Amino acid sequence: xxxxxxxxxxxxxxxxxxxxxxxxxxxxxxxxxxxxxxxxxxxxxxxxxxxxxxxxxxxxxxxxxxxxxxxxxxxxxxxxxxxxxxxxxxxxxxxxxxxxxxxxxxxxxxxxx
Amino acid sequence: xxxxxxxxxxxxxxxxxxxxxxxxxxxxxxxxxxxxxxxxxxxxxxxxxxxxxxxxxxxxxxxxxxxxxxxxxxxxxxxxxxxxxxxxxxxxxxxxxxxxxxxxxxxxxxxxx
DNA sequence: ATCATGCTTAGCCATGTCGCTAACTATCGC
DNA sequence: GCGATAGTTAGCGACATGGCTAAGCATGAT
Numbered sequence: 001x002x003x004x005x006x007x008x009x010x011x012x013x014x015x016x017x018x019x020x021x022x023x024x025x026x027x028x029x030x031x032x033x034x035x036x037x038x039x040x041x042x043x044x045x046x047x048x049x050x051x052x053x054x055x056x057x058x059x060x061x062x063x064x065x066x067x068x069x070x071x072x073x074x075x076x077x078x079x080x081x082x083x084x085x086x087x088x089x090x091x092x093x094x095x096x097x098x099x100x101x102x103x104x105x106x107x108x109x110x111x112x113x
Numbered sequence: 114x115x116x117x118x119x120x121x122x123x124x125x126x127x128x129x130x131x132x133x134x135x136x137x138x139x140x141x142x143x144x145x146x147x148x149x150x151x152x153x154x155x156x157x158x159x160x161x162x163x164x165x166x167x168x169x170x171x172x173x174x175x176x177x178x179x180x181x182x183x184x185x186x187x188x189x190x191x192x193x194x195x196x197x198x199x200x201x202x203x204x205x206x207x208x209x210x211x212x213x214x215x216x217x218x219x220x221x222x223x224x225x226x
Numbered sequence: 227a228t229c230a231t232g233c234t235t236a237g238c239c240a241t242g243t244c245g246c247t248a249a250c251t252a253t254c255g256c
Numbered sequence: 257g258c259g260a261t262a263g264t265t266a267g268c269g270a271c272a273t274g275g276c277t278a279a280g281c282a283t284g285a286t
Contacts, residue, residue: 008128008131008134009129009130009131012125012126012128012129013125013126013129015121015125016122016125016126016129017122017243017244018121018122019244021121021198024202025202025205028202028205028206029205033262033263034262034263035261035262035263043244043245043246044245044246044247045262045263045264046245046246046247046263046264046265046266047244047245047246049263049264049265050243050244050245051244054243065263067252067253067254067262068251068252068253068254068261068262068263069253069262069263070262070263070264074206076203076206076207079199079202079203079206082199083199083203085134086192086195086196086199089137089138089141089192090189090192090196092138092141092142093141093187093189093192094189130273130274132274146232146233147232147233148231148232148233156274156275156276157275157276157277158232158233158234159233159234159235159236159275159276159277160274160275160276162233162234162235163273163274163275164274167273178233180232180282180283180284181231181232181233181281181282181283181284182231182232182233182283183232183233183234
């Protein structure tokens, strides 16, 4: 039943935060240091560190330390499970669309009230 | 900068919970009553209600009440923003892949330690 | 009218999340 | 070595989340 899917939960949770998404978008341009990432967010370093470790645990970014500088970069294939799940769901959902159509129409009318 | 994107945050957060994902998968088969949804989860009704309202606020399901029975159904197009965001990210990420490749390789070697 | 059913509300508890400050460690430049 | 820089750790406070029970309300069946 795919009850236990820690990967997806970690990924979705990591993506649920606007700050983390903006960090990802920022990292998509080019790898960056922790301080560089903190700048645009307006958040303190420890806070950003936390976000980064959430992203790293979800596998969305990889980091490496060179001297006293930690560099962060995205891990592009990390989004694959999300994409896969989405595709699966869409497949199922659309397969049942005909059956749902009438029902949804009803709901639409009712939910105006 | 797309800083404020409550939609995406709500969606991702709703999807971050295994129980909620299993409810969605269950609803993909056919609309169902609250009690029907509670059954497989092993959770109490109020708990399931909470999950349902999270899903509903995220726009992932729609519900309607007929007599004392509330029926829930998926809203297929609700996943579109997620899909769109994913597509955008993939586009950006892949565009920079060449630049990242070498870096990621380095990280891989280092992160063994 | 009465009772069972189905949902809802209120409220409790444990835990998790997200922000912070303060203090610490580790490098780099001089 | 000394001070500045980059990151890290520890711990706090406010609030959100996810589970529960208990009690309430509305509807359907008898």
